[in-house]
Amino acid sequence: MAIYIYDGSFDGLLCCIWECLHSSDDVELITDHPQEQASLFSDDIVVDYNRDKFQQCRKFLETKLPKIARRHIYYTFLSGAPQREMLILQYMRYGIKVGKSLNQHITDDCIRQVHTLSRKVGSEAHRMHGFVRFAKLNDGMYYARISPDHNILPIIGKHFAERLPDQRFMIHDTSRKMALMYDTHRWFVADIELHYDPQHADDEQYYQSLWKQYFQSIAIKARTNEKLQRQLVPLRYRKYLTEMQ
Numbered sequence: 001m002a003i004y005i006y007d008g009s010f011d012g013l014l015c016c017i018w019e020c021l022h023s024s025d026d027v028e029l030i031t032d033h034p035q036e037q038a039s040l041f042s043d044d045i046v047v048d049y050n051r052d053k054f055q056q057c058r059k060f061l062e063t064k065l066p067k068i069a070r071r072h073i074y075y076t077f078l079s080g081a082p083q084r085e086m087l088i089l090q091y092m093r094y095g096i097k098v099g100k101s102l103n104q105h106i107t108d109d110c111i112r113q114v115h116t117l118s119r120k121v122g123s124e125a126h127r128m129h130g131f132v133r134f135a136k137l138n139d140g141m142y143y144a145r146i147s148p149d150h151n152i153l154p155i156i157g158k159h160f161a162e163r164l165p166d167q168r169f170m171i172h173d174t175s176r177k178m179a180l181m182y183d184t185h186r187w188f189v190a191d192i193e194l195h196y197d198p199q200h201a202d203d204e205q206y207y208q209s210l211w212k213q214y215f216q217s218i219a220i221k222a223r224t225n226e227k228l229q230r231q232l233v234p235l236r237y238r239k240y241l242t243e244m245q
Contacts, residue, residue, distance in 0.1 A: 001025070001026050001027075001028040001043070002023070002025040002026065002027060002028060002043045002044075002045050003028050003029045003030075003031065003034070003043070003044050003045065004016050004019065004020055004027060004029070004030045004031075004045050004047055005030075005031060005032065005034045005044060005045065005046045005047065006030065006031075006032055006047050006085075007032060007048070007049060008032035009049070010074060010077050011049055011054050012032075012047070012048075012049045013030070013077060013085060013088070014053075014054055014057040014058065015047055015048070015049050015050050015053040015054050015057065016030055016047040016085075017030070017057065017085075017088060017089050017092060018053045018054075018056060018057040018060075019045075019047045019053065020089055021089075021092065021093065021096070025043075025045070027086070027089065029085075029086065030085035030086055030089060031085065034046075061073070064095065064096070064099055064100075065092075065095045065099070065100065065102055066100050066101075066102055066103055068103060069091075069095060069102055069103060071118065071122075072091070072103070072114050072115065072118040073088050073091065073092070073114075075117065075118035075121040075122055075155075076088055076091075076114050076117045076118055076121075078121050078150055078151045078152065078154065078155065079117040079118075079120065079121050079150050079151075080150055080151055081117055084117070087110060087113055087114060087117075088114070090110040091110055091111065091114045094108065094110060094111065103115070120149075120150065121150045121152065121155070122155075124148055124149060124150055124152055125150075125152040125155040125156050127237070128146060128148060128152055128156055129156065129159055131146070131233075131237050131240075131241065132144045132146060132156075132160070132171060133240060133241055133242045134169060135198075135200050135204050135208070135242075136200065136201040136203075136204050136207075137198050137199060137200060137201060137204075138199045138200070138201055138202075140168065140201075141168045141169060141170060142164070142167055142168065142169040142170070143169070143170050143172065143198050144169070144170070144171045144172065144240070145172050145174055145239075145240045146171060146172070146173055146174070146240060147173065147174050147175045147236075147239060147240070148173065148175075149236070151173070151176060151178070153171065153173055153178055153179070153180040153189045154189055156171070156180065157180050157182070157187040157188075157189065158187075160180070160182065160187075161182050161186075161187045164182070165184070166184055167182075167184065168182060168183055168184055169181075169182050170182075172192065172194070177191060177192060177193045178190065178191055178192060179191075179192040208242050211242055211243060212242065212243055212245075215243035
């Protein structure tokens with residue numbers, strides 16, 4: 001039995017899984033937290049990122065598996081679900097057996113779990129397109145806080161960069177201490193930990209009050225449907241919505 005250890009990145013995971021697929025060892029676990037997974041009966045195998053292994057695994061995904069499988073694998077990784085690495089390994093092993101028909105085997109528990117996680121991540125990323133509220137800071141940057149269930153920052157970057165091509169902005173995932181940054185030329189995701197509240201521009205409070213007034217003025221009290229509202233705008237997303245404050 002072997003415990004495979006990778007660096008926590010998606011590219012590093014693909015290198016690790018490629019190593020697992022070509023090893024005769026029984027894989028007990030794949031993890032990026034080796035100190036928490038110590039075992040007396042397993043060997044720890046550290047797999048560093050290797051460009052050749054990554055390219056080989058990527059070529060396998062592109063040529064042997066259906067195109068959508070790559071998205072399912074990436075979204076499953078971003079879900080942060082326990083044992084997601086082992087689930088991806090099982091998914092790819094199944095893909096070696098059945099090839100392009102992989103996602104048609106929906107009765108298999110592994111395939112079903114991957115599809116479920118992928119759907120949840122994709123759905124939350126789509127929702128967040130409408131749930132991000134920016135506030136202008138003193139330095140001209142636009143700042144927004146979110147606290148999603150999954151690590152969706154790498155998915156929503158392209159959308160917001162195209163939506164605000166000439167504005168510097170930061171979308172801060174407070175629960176993961178990560179941020180999506182855009183400097184009007186490129187966007188990237190980085191670790192970040194703020195020990196202070198960013199200072200809003202002088203007129204930001206005024207514009208926020210206008211938005212709240214607009215939100216209230218278009219509401220038709222006679223047609224208020226709290227149940228439907230909670231379904232469309234779940235309570236967990238309202239913490240950082242200006243109009244919900």
